[in-house]
Amino acid sequence: MQQIQNIIFDLGGVILNIDYRRTENAFKALGVQNFNELYSQFKGNELFDNLETGKVSRETFVSELGKYVQPGTLDEDIIAAWNAMLLDFPVQRLQILQQLKNQYRLFLLSNTNAIHVDVFNDILMRDRGLPSIAIFFEKAYFSHEVGMRKPNSDIYEYVLNENGLKPGETLFIDDTLPNITTAAALGIQTIHLQAPKTIADIFKPKD
Template sequence: MKGIKHIIFDLGGVIINLDYQATYKAFEALGVKEFTSLYNQFSLNTLFDDLETGKVGPEVFLNEMQQHTAPGTTHQQIIDAWNAMLLDFPLRRLQILQQLRQHYGLYLLSNTNAIHLERFNRILQESRGIPSLAAFFDRAYYSHEIGLRKPTPESFEYVLEENGLNPAETLFIDDTLPNIEGAKAVGLQTIHLEPPKTMADIFR
């Protein structure tokens, strides 16, 4: 941490626990025969990317997903299935953020979407009595709000430039290797948080 003045955190798999299989299973229960194949198909036609960069809103996503679920499936059922992957905020990780904020500038940079944003803030409120993740950071950046997603250089540069951060003095922590490599490309210091390692293994 020598020379580090700022830390940019990823969200999923770093601060909040995720279970992608829970969403796959929830969609299969709604009649989607092979969610992984559907996800790959939507990745090719950019639906998920467009949702995560704010090019399309939740309504478009929900209507499209409805075409692939059993007849009569409601938007709320699709929302619940999509949110099934979002688990919990371990208390120790939130405590670490509070401690770090006394010594570093803290920022969040997450590839996410409006449906997940509403849900993970509700999980935080219901489990910890904190209404928003923004409480832990100087600024929180969500891909669907800024129109940029990791690992593009522009997503990292957006955070650096808006806050006047020197990448050599800024640490980026993520559990996904392409995002780490994208951050390195713009000069950020990085930690690849590979499972089963957690924040508690880095900050004791």
Template sequence: MQGIRNIIFDLGGVILNIDYQRTVRAFKDLGFDHFEQLYSQFHLSELFDHFETGKISPEQFLEALQQQAPPHITREQLLNAWNAMLLDFPLARLQILQQLRQHYNLYLLSNTNALHYDAFNKILLESRGIPSLDTFFDRAYFSHIIGLRKPYAEAYQFVLDAHALKASETLFIDDTLPNITGAEAVGLRTLHLPGPKTILDIFKPLH
């Protein structure tokens, strides 16, 4: 951490526990026999990219899912299946963020979408009594709000420029390797945090 003044965190898999397979199973239970294939098709068609960068609305996204769903499936069932991957905010991780903020400028940069945004803030409120992740950061940036997503250089640069941060003094933490590579391309110092490692393993002296 020598020379580090700022830390930019990823959200899913770093602060928020997620399990993509729960969403896969939930869609299969609704009759989507080839959800992984559909998910890949949606990626290729840029549907998810557009949803994560706010170019299409939640209603348009759910309509695209509805068109692939069996006739009896409701929007609420689709929404619940889509949000099934979102699990919990471990208290110890939130406490680490509170401690780190006493020593560093903290930022969040997350690829997410409007539906997940609402869902994980609800989880945070109901489980911890905290209405927003903004509480833990100097500023939180979400792809569907800023219109930029990792691993593209513009997303990282957006955060750096917004706060006049030096990349060489800024650590970026993410569980996804392509996002780490993207961050390194703009000069950020990086820490790849694949599961089962957590930020508690990295910042042991603080807890």
């Protein structure tokens, strides 16, 4: 870690606990039996890709999903099912981020969407009294805001160039292998974080 000056963190599965099965089960309860064909952790269909790159509004997204659920389903039920995957921010991980801020330039790079951002920041405020996950980072990059998403190389190059980061001095931590593969191909140092390991296994918090 001696030559590392910058650390780019993924969000879901790295800082924020998520469980995709909860959303899958919630949509099944709404009558969507083939939800895995519509969305998966690694590759969504065009609707989800467009949501994560800001090309469709939340209203359009909910309207499109409404075609697959059982008649009479309310929009708020669709939104609740979509958000069901978002769990919590373990306090130890937030403590680690706070300590790392004193040693490294920290950035967040997340494939996400406007619906989820509002909810996970609400979770952070409810559970930890903090207004936004962005407070831990020099800058937070969300795919729906920049119009690009991992694992495409353009979003990594965008973060590097905008902040003057050298790939060899930058560490990227993500739980999804294709995202890691692209970063490594650009010369970025990487850690593929796989459960049950967490960032606490990489960075031991100091007392």
